[in-house]
Amino acid sequence: MAKKSYPLSKVYGLLEPGPVVLVSTAGGDRPDIMTLSWHTMIEFEPPLVGCVVSNRNHSFDLLRASGECVINIPTLDIAEQVVGCGNSSGADIDKFERFGLTPKPAKYVAAPLIEECYANLECRVADTTLVTPYCLFVLEVVQAWIDPAMKAPRTLHHLGHGNFMVAGERIKLKSKMK
Amino acid sequence: MAKKSYPLSKVYGLLEPGPVVLVSTAGGDRPDIMTLSWHTMIEFEPPLVGCVVSNRNHSFDLLRASGECVINIPTLDIAEQVVGCGNSSGADIDKFERFGLTPKPAKYVAAPLIEECYANLECRVADTTLVTPYCLFVLEVVQAWIDPAMKAPRTLHHLGHGNFMVAGERIKLKSKMK
Numbered sequence: 001m002a003k004k005s006y007p008l009s010k011v012y013g014l015l016e017p018g019p020v021v022l023v024s025t026a027g028g029d030r031p032d033i034m035t036l037s038w039h040t041m042i043e044f045e046p047p048l049v050g051c052v053v054s055n056r057n058h059s060f061d062l063l064r065a066s067g068e069c070v071i072n073i074p075t076l077d078i079a080e081q082v083v084g085c086g087n088s089s090g091a092d093i094d095k096f097e098r099f100g101l102t103p104k105p106a107k108y109v110a111a112p113l114i115e116e117c118y119a120n121l122e123c124r125v126a127d128t129t130l131v132t133p134y135c136l137f138v139l140e141v142v143q144a145w146i147d148p149a150m151k152a153p154r155t156l157h158h159l160g161h162g163n164f165m166v167a168g169e170r171i172k173l174k175s176k177m178k
Numbered sequence: 179m180a181k182k183s184y185p186l187s188k189v190y191g192l193l194e195p196g197p198v199v200l201v202s203t204a205g206g207d208r209p210d211i212m213t214l215s216w217h218t219m220i221e222f223e224p225p226l227v228g229c230v231v232s233n234r235n236h237s238f239d240l241l242r243a244s245g246e247c248v249i250n251i252p253t254l255d256i257a258e259q260v261v262g263c264g265n266s267s268g269a270d271i272d273k274f275e276r277f278g279l280t281p282k283p284a285k286y287v288a289a290p291l292i293e294e295c296y297a298n299l300e301c302r303v304a305d306t307t308l309v310t311p312y313c314l315f316v317l318e319v320v321q322a323w324i325d326p327a328m329k330a331p332r333t334l335h336h337l338g339h340g341n342f343m344v345a346g347e348r349i350k351l352k353s354k355m356k
Contacts, residue, residue, distance in 0.1 A: 157196055171344060
């Protein structure tokens, strides 16, 4: 998969539909991956993303210590790995190895890109005000990558207890909204 | 549509997939509606939701003044109204009237439920710490309603510039995740 740099001004369109994402972090003994659905855009450009990372996760410690992560957007073809990453702890296993995912060096952060995801957003922690009360990190996307061949990604959308909605048809309506 | 009370413990499953929502507010001359995709779950129970409401919106003033709103989840059948609400201002028009949407009294808040939406979440503002820097309100869902006949809602997921993904097929994977 040959990824291309993607304009930061377009990043919101990747996260607004609400896909399950894989957050990769570095530090400790090895990089880690966590599965996450609790995210929202906060600003268009530079893109700010709010992510709730439970402090019961090994990734919470890595994210807080390193101040960096990558938000990777997976599709249906790696759904088993997405669930696997959500049901195990990086304190116990190397998730890249266990789930056959490929770490690639990022441009600006130590956390690795997950090659098998169609988009990768390199992030730095921008605001920790709400980390203590809600585990909510404000992240700034500093570099985005996308597989330009992916036109209608079959993203996963979590419904709870292993149930997912898969991205369906696309429609276009007349709108002035960004 | 005869709606039923819905357990607060299950609310996360309605918002995690990332649907476009209609936020209704009360106060001023008339209730207002805004279209919004920038939301995330923050806590399971009581359900806390982070919502970014731009201060360029009329609804921002109503939400801040009243401290209450309803998060209504629309489906494909009212897509035109969803876009209409996003392309107009409640400072100029009565959106319920203009778009043929029906306001129903809520149980705990002054903001009206939108009858045509399959789920309605009555909310109170719980934390305004990040309103000034990011327009991010932390809302607590105090009452949820759902149309029990709606099994696989065709929710809308915004991709930008009038493009939407419509909720597609559902899959079930073995998972210990909530």
